[in-house]
Amino acid sequence: MDMVAGWMQPLFAGLLDMALAAAVGVAALRAAVSSAATSVRLASIARRACVLLGIGLAAYLCAGTVAMTETRIIDLPAALWRVLTQSHFGAMIWVAFAAWTMLMVATVSSTWQRRNGLFAVGLIGFALARAATGHAADQGFVSFSVLIHTAHVLATTAWAGSVGVCVLLTSDWCNWPLQQRTSLAHRLSEVTTLALLVVVSSGLFNVARLLERASNPWGSAYSWILLAKLGAVAIATGLGVRNRWYWLAQLDRDQVGGAKGFRLVLLCEALTLLVVLALAAKLGTTMPA
Numbered sequence: 256m257d258m259v260a261g262w263m264q265p266l267f268a269g270l271l272d273m274a275l276a277a278a279v280g281v282a283a284l285r286a287a288v289s290s291a292a293t294s295v296r297l298a299s300i301a302r303r304a305c306v307l308l309g310i311g312l313a314a315y316l317c318a319g320t321v322a323m324t325e326t327r328i329i330d331l332p333a334a335l336w337r338v339l340t341q342s343h344f345g346a347m348i349w350v351a352f353a354a355w356t357m358l359m360v361a362t363v364s365s366t367w368q369r370r371n372g373l374f375a376v377g378l379i380g381f382a383l384a385r386a387a388t389g390h391a392a393d394q395g396f397v398s399f400s401v402l403i404h405t406a407h408v409l410a411t412t413a414w415a416g417s418v419g420v421c422v423l424l425t426s427d428w429c430n431w432p433l434q435q436r437t438s439l440a441h442r443l444s445e446v447t448t449l450a451l452l453v454v455v456s457s458g459l460f461n462v463a464r465l466l467e468r469a470s471n472p473w474g475s476a477y478s479w480i481l482l483a484k485l486g487a488v489a490i491a492t493g494l495g496v497r498n499r500w501y502w503l504a505q506l507d508r509d510q511v512g513g514a515k516g517f518r519l520v521l522l523c524e525a526l527t528l529l530v531v532l533a534l535a536a537k538l539g540t541t542m543p544a
Contacts (some may be wrong), residue, residue, distance in 0.1 A: 264318040269536035270311040277304035280416025287442030354380030387540040392490040410453035415528035494524040
């Protein structure tokens with residue numbers, strides 16, 4: 256059971272966050288994509304992200320149920336029903352399931368771009384469910400803390416997702432027209448800048464709220480995981496600044512190597528943000544001292 260609570264639950268939580276990030280990234284960058292071929296690739300990413308989100312949700316429910324009830328595998332179906340019908344965790348799983356259903360409906364059609372509103376509502380609902388299954392729910396599932404953490408989840412996934420989706424879209428962007436490249440790059444810069452501001456402000460609120468109640472904050476694994484996450488965020492921020500103030504200017508002037516340099520730094524930033532998401536998932540299942 257310790258392995259489930261210590262590793263399986265954060266593993267599937269991380270899978271959820273990565274899939275959610277991809278979906279949020281699609282929503283954030285959609286307005287900057289103009290070519291038909293790139294739009295098709297974006298739609299494919301959205302569908303795959305939503306399928307992965309559903310798989311991750313089911314796995315997260317199973318891991319959470321085992322961690323909460325210490326049930327055996329043979330008794331898991333009955334335990335799942337008890338958790339789904341008799342716990343706040345189960346209630347938030349239902350919210351996440353409803354949000355996931357909206358996302359699937361919005362992406363299943365070839366004209367999914369027309370269902371922007373449904374897709375956005377699904378993303379917000381899923382982010383709310385993720386926030387309300389973490390430490391923020393200690394003050395109630397309908398609380399200011401949950402609202403702030405929902406913003407934190409959305410901002411973090413927007414940052415990581417937009418960077419990751421941009422990496423997936425730009426494997427051949429040296430052949431794109433200059434206007435298409437710069438449009439996507441500037442949209443990415445705007446999204447990540449805004450997301451970073453929300454991540455930092457909401458993150459400071461979360462840290463202050465949690466650590467002020469900790470009796471021995473530096474004696475717990477939570478604080479050290481938090482420091483590792485902050486270090487990864489700092490590295491990702493530095494990479495983003497490098498792209499924003501150096502490679503983006505090169506890209507705008509269509510200089511040789513501008514597109515390749517921008518994408519290389521973007522790839523490093525995406526990998527760093529995957530680490531951030533993994534550490535965030537571990538934090539969500541680790542209690543402060």
